Amino acid sequence: MKIAFLDAATMGDVSFEPIARLGEFITYPGSTPQQARERVRDLDVLIINKILVDKELIDSAPSLKLICISATGVNNIDVEYAASKGIPVRNVAGYSTDSVVQSTYMHILSLVGGAPYFDRSVKSGDYSRSGMFTDPNWNWWELAGKTIGIIGLGNIGRKVASIAEAFGMKVCYFSTSGTGHCTDYPCLTLEELLSQSDIVSVHAPLNERTNGLIGELELAMMKPTAFLVNMGRGAIVDEYALAKAVDEGVIAGAGLDVFVREPLPLDHPYLHMRHPERLSLAPHVAWASREARTRLVSMIADNIAKGW
Secondary structure, three states: OEEEEOOHHHHOOOOOHHHHOOOEEEEOOOOOHHHHHHHOOOOOEEEEOOOOEOHHHHHOOOOOOEEEEOOOOOOOEOHHHHHHOOOOEEOOOOOOHHHHHHHHHHHHHHHHHOHHHHHHHHHOOHHHHHOOOOOOOOOOOOOOOOEEEEEOOOHHHHHHHHHHHHOOOEEEEEOOOOOOOOOOOOEOOHHHHHHHOOEEEEOOOOOOOOOOOEOHHHHHHOOOOOEEEEOOOHHHEOHHHHHHHHHOOOOOEEEEOOOOOOOOOOOOHHHHOOOHHHEEEOOOOOOOOHHHHHHHHHHHHHHHHOOO
16 A cells, blocks of 8 residues: 655654554655646555645546545545545544644733743843842733633633633633534624623634634724634634734734744735734644644544545
């Protein structure tokens, strides 16, 4: 059985040994569309992360029996055409829940607690030169008693909610499907959630209901002291409207792990803010703890071992 991973560099230095045991396995750091078409010609199993798997690529692989994606979403694969050719597509789900939840609170705590400011205060020598035992110049606040509004209360959203409760926060949520099945927390309209929350945390998939869900109008509904954290998909939030709202103080700041275009273009407004300290940015790594990537490889191997 011939297996290839066309953009294996996206996985970092994780071991692929569980997959390698299953057959003749080759990894490529990345693949252009032309390289991808050449590399799939004699494959039985194709593994990709962000490579586009369209009709042309599928037709270039006459022996292909299975497509595995090292992610949960399959929006970069023509699933219908693959099915018409008798090729199943298998994704992985749940592997990164703990990783994403932890990253969510990395952003929240950094924004609310002023961690970058205090770190700079000490490392720059400002604290040493101040003559004071403390630096009272950044007004950080406690999570206890504040409200977190969660957009998308799936497995990740629920765990974010449970940790928020441990901090003493009030929790509410907005159901992007329109059906609020969870009775543990109040299900609000989007307008209610935005206006009442001190932190808005996005954990929804990108679909026709969530694309552009939060724009200029919605940001204006938020408290000027509130923070927005987007751990879902970049296109759920209007990036240009958010940059403007943060710079102008419409909201206090934002934490972002996902972007419409990845990597982030050098001319993107997030990289040219008047107040960059109000943003906490990460290069789409919330899914990628070492443990999550190890689980991911194991789950891909399981998908292959199940056959087709």
